[in-house]
Amino acid sequence: MGLEELLLxxxxxxxxxxxxxxxxxxxxxxxxxxxxxxxSTLEIETGQAVAVQLPNGPELLCTMVAIxxxxxxxxxxxxxxxxxxxxxILSETGAAVFIxxxxxxxxxxxxxxxxxxxxxxxxxxxTGTPKPILHTHTAYLELLDRVxxxxxxxxxxxxxxxxxxxxxxxxxxAGLYNCLFGLxxxxxxxxxxxxxxxxxxxxxxxxxxxxxxxxxxAMVMLTDSDVESLAPLKYVRSITAPLSPLNARRFTERxxxxxxxxxxxxxxxxxxxxxxxxxxxxPEKVGAAGRPLPxxxxxxxxxxxxxxxxxxxxxxxxxxxxxxxxxxTGDIASVDEDGFVWIDGRVSDLINRGGNKVFPDSVEEVxxxxxxxxxxxxxxxxxxxxxxxxxxxxxxxxxxxxxLIEHCRTHLVAYKIPVAFRSIDQLPRSEVGxxxxxxxxxxxxxxxxxx
Numbered sequence: 001m002g003l004e005e006l007l008l009x010x011x012x013x014x015x016x017x018x019x020x021x022x023x024x025x026x027x028x029x030x031x032x033x034x035x036x037x038x039x040s041t042l043e044i045e046t047g048q049a050v051a052v053q054l055p056n057g058p059e060l061l062c063t064m065v066a067i068x069x070x071x072x073x074x075x076x077x078x079x080x081x082x083x084x085x086x087x088x089i090l091s092e093t094g095a096a097v098f099i100x101x102x103x104x105x106x107x108x109x110x111x112x113x114x115x116x117x118x119x120x121x122x123x124x125x126x127t128g129t130p131k132p133i134l135h136t137h138t139a140y141l142e143l144l145d146r147v148x149x150x151x152x153x154x155x156x157x158x159x160x161x162x163x164x165x166x167x168x169x170x171x172x173x174a175g176l177y178n179c180l181f182g183l184x185x186x187x188x189x190x191x192x193x194x195x196x197x198x199x200x201x202x203x204x205x206x207x208x209x210x211x212x213x214x215x216x217x218a219m220v221m222l223t224d225s226d227v228e229s230l231a232p233l234k235y236v237r238s239i240t241a242p243l244s245p246l247n248a249r250r251f252t253e254r255x256x257x258x259x260x261x262x263x264x265x266x267x268x269x270x271x272x273x274x275x276x277x278x279x280x281x282x283p284e285k286v287g288a289a290g291r292p293l294p295x296x297x298x299x300x301x302x303x304x305x306x307x308x309x310x311x312x313x314x315x316x317x318x319x320x321x322x323x324x325x326x327x328x329t330g331d332i333a334s335v336d337e338d339g340f341v342w343i344d345g346r347v348s349d350l351i352n353r354g355g356n357k358v359f360p361d362s363v364e365e366v367x368x369x370x371x372x373x374x375x376x377x378x379x380x381x382x383x384x385x386x387x388x389x390x391x392x393x394x395x396x397x398x399x400x401x402x403x404l405i406e407h408c409r410t411h412l413v414a415y416k417i418p419v420a421f422r423s424i425d426q427l428p429r430s431e432v433g434x435x436x437x438x439x440x441x442x443x444x445x446x447x448x449x450x451x
Contacts, residue, residue, distance in 0.1 A: 002137040003118050004068035006183035007061070008032060020163065020190040020207075021057035022199065031062055038066035041104070046071035047112040048096040049120065051089065053077040055101075056170050056191040061179065063099060064119075064170075068137075072096075074119040078171035092132060093120055117315065121173045123266055133173075133266050139312035143177075143269040144184040146293050146311065161187035165203060165212045167195050173266045174240045178213050197225035204233050215240040217429065219251045219259070230255045235276060237262055241434045242343055245287025246365050252286060263289035263343060265329060267317045268310040271296045272341050288340040289333075298341065299326060305347065306333035332359070349437060351380035351390050356415040358390050360437070363418065366411040367392060372399035377427050378418060379440045392418040393440050395427060422447075 012018050014029035026034065044050060050067045052074060054060040067074045075093050077086055090098065094111025097104055116136040123131045164182025166189060168175045182189045190207055192199065195218050203209070214222075214236050222230070236251070237260045248259040258279045264270035274290040292298050297309040307326040320327050332344040344359050351358040360378040367376035375395040380388040394404070401421045408417040422444070428436040 001141065002068055003140060003180060004035075004065045006180055007065050008035065008069075010183060011186045012188075016188075018188045019058040019061055020188060021193065022203065024058060026058045026062075031058065034059075034062040035066045035069060038063055039069045042066065042070055042072070042097065043106060044070055044072045044096050045112070047073065047115065047117075049073040049075050049093045049109060049111060049113065050097045050099060051075040051077055051086075051093065051095040051107075053079060053081075053086070053098070053100045053171075055079060055193045056166065056175070057193060058191075060170055061189070061191070068118065071115070073113045073117050076119065076121065076171040076176065078169055089122075114315075119176065121171075121176070121266060134315035136315060139314070140180070140269075141184075142312045144181055146295055147181070147270050147273065148185060149294055161185060162210050163188040163190045163207045165200075165207065165209050166191045167200055167212070167214055167218060168192075168240065172240070174213070174215070177269065178239070195221070197222050197227050201227045201230055204230055208232055211235040211237070213237045213239045216243040216247060217241070219243070220247055223247070223250050223254050230257060233257050235260055235279065237273070241430075242345075242361065243287070244361060244365055246368060248287045258283070259286055261287065261289050263341065266314070268308065268313040268327065271308050271310050272298070282338065282340070285336075285338070285340050287342075288336075289343050290341065291339045292341070297326070298335070300333060300335060301328075304332045304334070304344070305329070306331045306341070306343070349380075351378075351388050353380075353383075353389055353415050354386035358416050360390070363390060363392070363408070363412065363416055366408060367394065367404065369411070370396075370399070370404060370407050372396045372403070375427055377435055377437065377440055379437045379444070381441060381444050383419075390416070390418045391420045391422065391444060393422050393424045393427065393443075395424055399423075 010018055010028055012028045015027055017025045018028045019026040019031050050072050052063055054063060064074045075095055077089055090107060094109035095107050096109045098107055116138055117134050118137045118140060119135055120132050123133060164178060164187050166175055166179050170176050170179055179189050190203060210232055211234060216238060234257060236257050239262065243261055248261065252259055260274035260279060262270050262273035272289045272292055295311040299307050301307060306329045308329055309325045330347050332347060334342050336342065345361045349360050351360065363378045364376045367373050373394055373396040377393045378390050381391050383389040404421050405417060428439040430436060
């Protein structure tokens with residue numbers, strides 16, 4: 001079975017609507033017909049790559065499925081990329097065809113991928129150059145079932161499944177995963193082209209969404225928006241970037257929705273998460289990443305690194321496994337007495353201030369508690385005496401360094417307090433809300449050179 005069967009063998013009848021955007025819909029019969037039409041026009045061979053740059057919606061999904069029916073590889077391209085970035089992807093993947101809003105055009109790419117490769121995505125690039133990741137049909141189906149297993153209730157379903165709402169780009173692994181997750185669960189799929197708080201709220205009400213996914217940045221936008229209600233939404237699964245316990249609590253208190261955190265990486269998918277039962281039994285643990293999913297083993301090494309042994313992973317990741325099959329995630333974590341995993345931060349983000357370890361996330365949480373701070377980021381910068389020291393970049397109005405230092409003193413030990421505070425209009429983030437700390441470090445270093 002390939003991923004194309006999730007749509008082509010969907011349990012709905014031919015006349016039932018299965019694909020939606022904010023402005024259009026397709027029945028299962030219409031979707032199958034469109035897949036066949038697109039597939040018949042593709043000038044490709046088995047194993048070749050097809051690059052696709054289309055907005056979220058039924059046409060994009062039908063195009064992706066059509067590519068798979070031809071035994072080819074889907075290469076999603078984000079609409080926000082520049083022309084040089086697009087050309088780099090086309091060159092690196094050896095794509096044979098490019099499909100955009102103006103139609104399809106043939107390329108010179110001749111790369112042929114192994115039979116089971118389904119699609120190619122890129123790492124976030126927050127700590128270095130983005131790298132291509134090859135996902136297979138077999139491993140991705142296992143991932144979907146790995147996560148669905150604990151969520152499937154016992155006995156017969158009392159009614160039709162709630163649509164799966166996709167609020168992020170399907171050029172990202174998070175968008176692809178949650179779209180395919182909905183199809184695997186036998187649900188309709190609703191795709192948002194762009195995230196906007198009120199549009200999201202309207203779709204939740206229109207489709208009576210009870211459970212969905214959101215990146216942390218979207219949850220913050222909703223919490224700070226004028227949206228009055230997200231009814232009947234009950235559960236939100238956090239995706240794409242770490243969600244702080246503070247923002248999880250703020251969102252829960254604002255809308256009465258419990259946040260089911262999760263943890264995963266593009267190379268291995270979701271490996272740690274919450275179930276609805278966990279949220280009922282342990283509401284006090286909101287903010288934790290959750291517990292290992294079935295078939296996933298974890299351990300914490302002597303340095304606090306989180307190591308994971310997933311059942312499957314993307315092509316090429318096996319060379320990162322140790323002799324026991326574990327992969328170092330690059331994150332620092334701890335496990336509590338109930339088996340919940342708490343992520344402290346990235347190893348690469350850790351600030352070593354004269355031998356004292358400072359996790360930026362914990363300092364940022366404290367800074368955001370101050371009424372003058374809208375957002376905050378803390379990074380480590382070089383220091384002649386201590387090696388590294390923390391500095392803070394603040395989005396906000398009417399704050400002073402003296403006031404923020406005093407605020408930090410009431411919540412933090414002395415070595416965690418930033419040595420400097422800089423005002424910034426907006427923090428640099430990726431499309432899914434991941435903070436680009438390297439840009440802030442470069443900004444600081446350039447400022448020192450200029451001064």
